[in-house]
Amino acid sequence: MASASVPISRRKALTALAGASAVVASAREERSAEPPPAPSWDVAVIGAGVFGAWTAWHLLRQRKRVLLLDAWGAANSRASSGGESRLTRTIYGADGIYTRMAAESLADWRWLSARAGLPVLHATGVLMFFPQHESFAEQSLAIHRELGLPLEVLARAELERRYPQMSWDGVEFGLYEADYSVLMARRAVQTLVAEFVDAGGEYRVGAVAGPGAPAAGPRAEVAGGEAAAAAGDVLASVRTSSGERITAQQLVFACGPWLPKLFPDLLATRIFPTRQEVFFFAPPTGDDRYGARHLPGWAEFTAGDMYYGMPDLENRGFKIANDTHGAAFDPDTGERRVSREGEADVRRYLARRFPALAQQPLVETRVCQYENSANGDFLIDRHPHFENVWFVGGGSGHGFKHGPAVGRYAAQLVTGQLAVAEPRFSLATKGTVQRREVH
Numbered sequence: 001m002a003s004a005s006v007p008i009s010r011r012k013a014l015t016a017l018a019g020a021s022a023v024v025a026s027a028r029e030e031r032s033a034e035p036p037p038a039p040s041w042d043v044a045v046i047g048a049g050v051f052g053a054w055t056a057w058h059l060l061r062q063r064k065r066v067l068l069l070d071a072w073g074a075a076n077s078r079a080s081s082g083g084e085s086r087l088t089r090t091i092y093g094a095d096g097i098y099t100r101m102a103a104e105s106l107a108d109w110r111w112l113s114a115r116a117g118l119p120v121l122h123a124t125g126v127l128m129f130f131p132q133h134e135s136f137a138e139q140s141l142a143i144h145r146e147l148g149l150p151l152e153v154l155a156r157a158e159l160e161r162r163y164p165q166m167s168w169d170g171v172e173f174g175l176y177e178a179d180y181s182v183l184m185a186r187r188a189v190q191t192l193v194a195e196f197v198d199a200g201g202e203y204r205v206g207a208v209a210g211p212g213a214p215a216a217g218p219r220a221e222v223a224g225g226e227a228a229a230a231a232g233d234v235l236a237s238v239r240t241s242s243g244e245r246i247t248a249q250q251l252v253f254a255c256g257p258w259l260p261k262l263f264p265d266l267l268a269t270r271i272f273p274t275r276q277e278v279f280f281f282a283p284p285t286g287d288d289r290y291g292a293r294h295l296p297g298w299a300e301f302t303a304g305d306m307y308y309g310m311p312d313l314e315n316r317g318f319k320i321a322n323d324t325h326g327a328a329f330d331p332d333t334g335e336r337r338v339s340r341e342g343e344a345d346v347r348r349y350l351a352r353r354f355p356a357l358a359q360q361p362l363v364e365t366r367v368c369q370y371e372n373s374a375n376g377d378f379l380i381d382r383h384p385h386f387e388n389v390w391f392v393g394g395g396s397g398h399g400f401k402h403g404p405a406v407g408r409y410a411a412q413l414v415t416g417q418l419a420v421a422e423p424r425f426s427l428a429t430k431g432t433v434q435r436r437e438v439h
């Protein structure tokens with residue numbers, strides 16, 4: 001059943017009004033004015049982060065007419081995909097689904113890297129190391145054996161031999177993947193969008209309001225509740241903040257941390273954007289031991305907590321971050337200056353693991369947000385109310401590397417080609433209490 005304030009009838013096409021806060025009129029007025037125009041696009045993908053861009057790409061490959069829209073442009077500075085670099089790895093403990101997706105994505109990243117003028121993938125290797133025995137490591141090894149994927153175990157002595165610029169106190173062993181490592185995030189997404197346009201896709205800057213945004217249209221409750229009763233409605237079009245009406249047969253909302261704002265009734269309690277701080281330190285003068293020739297992408301895994309970082313790629317500085325979920329964060333208005341406490345925290349870590357960097361100048365910082373689902377599983381599913389509206393999100397701080405596989409999966413879902421949907425990506429399995437399980 002639709003909300004009492006904006007009633008809609010089953011299978012009735014609706015127009016959502018947009019412009020985040022600007023244009024608001026009742027859906028009832030829209031409906032009575034004129035019948036909706038015929039769809040201009042097979043699919044409109046809203047949000048050109050890594051998930052939206054790869055979804056649009058795979059839909060285009062299926063010969064769909066695709067429009068890709070983004071409020072501030074592809075991989076913009078507020079977006080989760082807008083950072084400098086992202087680790088890619090297949091080490092995922094017992095969560096083999098993500099091992100497979102990361103592995104499946106590698107060929108696409110290599111293809112994109114070859115298309116871009118500069119590297120999208122720096123295959124410097126990636127190392128995850130552990131202070132003690134962890135079931136996460138054992139499970140990773142078991143899954144890699146099962147899938148026939150290489151994963152090297154490095155004993156403490158080997159870690160000391162390979163990476164003498166690090167202090168290995170308290171570390172027992174590491175897991176190393178030679179083929180993986182670092183993706184240049186912004187460059188990757190923007191290169192892909194350029195490829196998409198070259199291949200015949202249309203890309204525009206424009207902001208759209210979701211059908212669940214306050215006062216902008218019908219509301220739906222989660223599957224099993226009101227939504228089940230109203231399932232089957234069709235959203236005929238959305239309007240951008242400039243007033244343009246976008247009509248499409250299918251609408252994919254790949255809006256990352258904005259999804260809870262666009263669909264508050266459904267997602268405000270299911271997607272949790274958190275504040276994450278990232279630091280770049282200058283390597284010591286004339287010292288290239290922290291560059292990509294001598295250091296892989298790395299992460300220290302301690303009972304689910306991680307510090308992680310990248311070598312000094314493209315002379316940007318040595319990157320480090322604490323992966324623990326930060327405070328709740330608003331991607332529009334959140335403060336994007338790092339905190340003194342955050343800097344002190346990573347400097348303490350550097351003193352322990354990269355002692356020569358502990359007092360080095362901080363050369364760049366970023367505050368980004370994770371868009372976490374309750375347990376870290378992605379959300380790739382149909383809206384429970386509108387049969388032609390789809391969610392692609394919930395990257396949860398680990399989504400970037402999986403972009404190609406997520407896009408492929410989403411495209412198959414939207415075009416009805418997927419024989420069996422993955423339950424872990426469904427809205428119905430999304431909890432409302434943040435309890436991280438996927439690392």
Ligand SMILES: Cc1cc2nc3c(=O)[nH]c(=O)nc-3n(C[C@H](O)[C@H](O)[C@H](O)COP(=O)(O)OP(=O)(O)OC[C@H]3O[C@@H](n4cnc5c(N)ncnc54)[C@H](O)[C@@H]3O)c2cc1C
Binds near residue numbers: 392
């Ligand atoms: C600090 C940090 C470190 C990370 N490290 C890693 C890592 O090492 N490895 C890894 O795999 N992953 C990592 N991640 C996670 C990964 O970056 C994200 O999961 C991924 O980028 C999410 O992509 P997305 O496309 O879902 O969202 P986004 O990139 O946020 O894209 C959503 C887009 O939607 C647009 N949008 C929003 N509202 C509207 C609207 N109304 N109309 C039109 N457009 C709209 C936005 O402008 C935005 O561009 C990290 C994330 C952060 C923040």
